[in-house]
Amino acid sequence: AQSVAQPEDQVNVAEGNPLTVKCTYSVSGNPYLFWYVQYPNRGLQFLLKYITGDNLVKGSYGFEAEFNKSQTSFHLKKPSALVSDSALYFCAVRDQGYSSYKLIFGSGTRLLVRP
Amino acid sequence: GAVVSQHPSWVICKSGTSVKIECRSLDFQATTMFWYRQFPKQSLMLMATSNEGSKATYEQGVEKDKFLINHASLTLSTLTVTSAHPEDSSFYICSATQGARAETQYFGPGTRLLVL
Numbered sequence: 001a002q003s004v005a006q007p008e009d010q011v012n013v014a015e016g017n018p019l020t021v022k023c024t025y026s027v028s029g030n031p032y033l034f035w036y037v038q039y040p041n042r043g044l045q046f047l048l049k050y051i052t053g054d055n056l057v058k059g060s061y062g063f064e065a066e067f068n069k070s071q072t073s074f075h076l077k078k079p080s081a082l083v084s085d086s087a088l089y090f091c092a093v094r095d096q097g098y099s100s101y102k103l104i105f106g107s108g109t110r111l112l113v114r115p
Numbered sequence: 116g117a118v119v120s121q122h123p124s125w126v127i128c129k130s131g132t133s134v135k136i137e138c139r140s141l142d143f144q145a146t147t148m149f150w151y152r153q154f155p156k157q158s159l160m161l162m163a164t165s166n167e168g169s170k171a172t173y174e175q176g177v178e179k180d181k182f183l184i185n186h187a188s189l190t191l192s193t194l195t196v197t198s199a200h201p202e203d204s205s206f207y208i209c210s211a212t213q214g215a216r217a218e219t220q221y222f223g224p225g226t227r228l229l230v231l
Contacts, residue, residue: 032218034219041206041225041227042224043121043208043210043223043224043225044159044208045222046221049219090158101149101164102161103149103220105158106158107157107158108157108158
């Protein structure tokens with residue numbers, strides 16, 4: 001069965017400091033991995049994805065994520081956090097082997113960047 | 116590119132009435148559209164998957180007669196909540212994918228439904 005775990009309900013970081021939002025996954029085959037961000041009362045915005053190739057993926061707004069197959073992780077990172085990065089972040093996975101396009105979402109991590 | 120819109124953004128209705136929510140892909144043809152429901156401070160729950168011209172595939176526990184989905188064209192899918200009740204109040208979000216590989220889902224801004 002496919003699953004995604006975001007172990008932290010909330011991450012607090014000071015503006016200008018690096019941030020990491022953790023994500024681990026479980027699929028039977030090779031994964032497609034995604035990060036989305038959600039601002040209050042809004043839909044999800046696509047940040048970045050890993051399909052194949054380079055393990056370090058760069059996305060929107062200065063975010064990046066590193067695919068680690070041995071640790072089955074896909075942590076989201078940013079070198080210098082902004083107050084405007086405060087939002088709810090979702091990691092999602094899809095098994096490349098399945099014909100279904102369904103995404104499995106993690107429970108979400110709230111990022112709070114303090115000035 | 117890859118913009119998805121939803122209409123309305125919010126709706127208040129009386130118990131027993133039906134509400135229709137539209138999801139449109141504005142700048143691409145969506146081979147597949149998805150409908151999600153999100154409760155406060157929770158993750159997204161997939162309700163159904165729809166392909167243009169085909170019947171929607173509903174997730175386990177989702178009543179297809181309650182939540183009617185029509186995917187009439189490659190740019191439009193609609194979700195109708197029939198005979199709405201207060202427990203149907205929620206945030207409904209659609210997403211769409213394009214192309215044969217359909218790798219990335221692009222999400223609409225969501226529709227907040229309040230049933231009185």
